[in-house]
Amino acid sequence: MSQTLEPVLGEATVQELREAVRGEVLTPEEDGYAEAAPVWNGMHAGKRPALVVRCTGPADVIAAVGFARSKDLTVAVRGGGHSVAGFSTVDDGIVIDLGPMRHVRVDAEARRVEVGGGAVWADVDHETQVHGLATTGGLVSTTGVAGFTLGGGIGWLMRKHGLACDNLLGADVVTASGRLVHASATENPELFWGLRGGGGNFGIVTQFEFELHPVGPMVYAGPVFYPADDAAALLRSFREWSPEAPDDITALVSLMTAPPLPVIPEEWHGKKVAALIAASAGPLEQGDGLVSELRAVAEPLADLLGPMPYSVIQSLIDPLWPKGIRAYFKSTNLSGLDDGVVDALCEEHLAAPGPQCEIHVHQMGGAVARVPADTTAFPEREMPFVLNAVTGWHDAAGTDAHVEWARAVVAAAGNAATGRGYSNFQGDEDASELSYGPETYERLVALKDEYDPTNVFSRNQNVRPTDHHA
Ligand SMILES: Cc1cc2nc3c(=O)[nH]c(=O)nc-3n(C[C@H](O)[C@H](O)[C@H](O)COP(=O)(O)OP(=O)(O)OC[C@H]3O[C@@H](n4cnc5c(N)ncnc54)[C@H](O)[C@@H]3O)c2cc1C
DSSP: OEEOOOOSOTTOOHHHHHHHOSSOEEOTTSTTHHHHSOOSOTTTTTOOOSEEEEOSSHHHHHHHHHHHHHTTOOEEEESSSOOTTOTTOOTTSEEEEOTTOOOEEEETTTTEEEEETTOBHHHHHHHHGGGTEEOOOOSSTTSBHHHHHHHOOOOTTHHHHOOGGGGEEEEEEEOTTSOEEEEESSSSHHHHHHHTTSGGGSOEEEEEEEEOEEOOSEEEEEEEEEEGGGHHHHHHHHHHHGGGSOTTEEEEEEEEEOOOOTTSOGGGTTSEEEEEEEEESSOGGGHHHHHHHHHTTSOOSEEOOEEEEHHHHTTTTGGGSOTTOEEEEEEEEESOOOHHHHHHHHHHHHTOSSTTEEEEEEEOOTHHHHSOGGGSSOOOTTOSEEEEEEEEESOGGGHHHHHHHHHHHHHHTGGGBOSOOOGGGOOSSSOHHHHHOHHHHHHHHHHHHHHOTTOSOOSSSOOOOGGGOO
């Protein structure tokens, strides 16, 4: 498929744009704008786009891109709206919102699924689980498929089945010049490379196609909570266990504050705890054996690791991360977890400024590490751990303390921090070059020069085209 369409609207007025698209075109004066404008992260929800275009299909997206170019408007593309850095909104620009495009079509026999560019992971799991199938999605089910996959996509199935981007078979993309093209291993392969880790730099994906795997409906998964006093022992055991762990299991240690959930004894609510959270993509009855050694590190204060529906582990922490919460993440890849790093992270844990400050150490490896480095743009696949300082708070006055704390957590990792990392876990803008490292970044720039030489798609971890350096 390759269909050339000139930027369609020229000097069109907003009224002409309305006539050209099927979805809503909302200006600040109109009903619906107040609901349509804000993004998930409360830090960025106050931005006032000049226009929100709620696209219903590729033709609307093409029209919106053409309109934006004719008016020289800054473009913010929105899938699920969960960008931590707030990329999917913009003051005075245009939001091209794919929110209405949430279709999911499963081909159970071929083990494939087509997913609209505005779908969230809950939409995908809902349809695929009917067939006992799944592909790697996020830890929070309201996260958008688009931004998640284009950045890479870290989830519970990754060590068995790869990152979300490793399961991508193809994508329909509206380019900056208004062309609708297909990218796959055989069609526009370099674009396909860049879409898998390079974010939204190269165009607007209107439909994804993913590979599916037999998973669920019941899986062996869930959290085990320990007192914070056991955090260092847990991290050390996690360090020893991780490299030898079978691909079926994917685990994460979270140094956090116990949420006020009925499953946690009340005397622990609001206290600092360490959680081991794991999920197995393998047979239910083998789950216990995969984690028994690790979970025995200390006496848990609550142990919920066991058989549960896949859809439950996929949405377990949704209520803790509602739309409108202020959030900031800071992340780095970790080359190791020596005792110095373990102690430093435990110290930062105790110094956290609020109850929703979490230090996540993701276990990588397995299928993620087996994909050759140059197959996708996702950086440093061989790294054993990803560190992510995750913060959420409600009161604007808490911003500085939370942001500073997250930065201090990453700094505390010292030399174990490679400095590179997963672009979707970066709460700051302009983390692109840093995230990828020079070699991958150079290849991304060459692709950007080809597909978006004037940087129409700049609201992302931006790869700046050669002629557009700031
Ligand atoms: C609560 C929470 C939990 C998270 N958990 C995980 C996790 O478990 N694993 C993980 O890997 N990441 C996780 N993330 C990070 C997440 O992957 C990124 O925030 C991701 O960008 C969200 O995608 P989105 O479509 O919802 O975001 P959006 O804000 O809509 O977009 C993010 C970026 O992608 C671009 N974009 C969006 N849609 C399209 C499209 N259709 N075509 C082209 N570009 C597009 C946007 O312009 C923007 O630059 C989490 C984030 C949050 C807030």
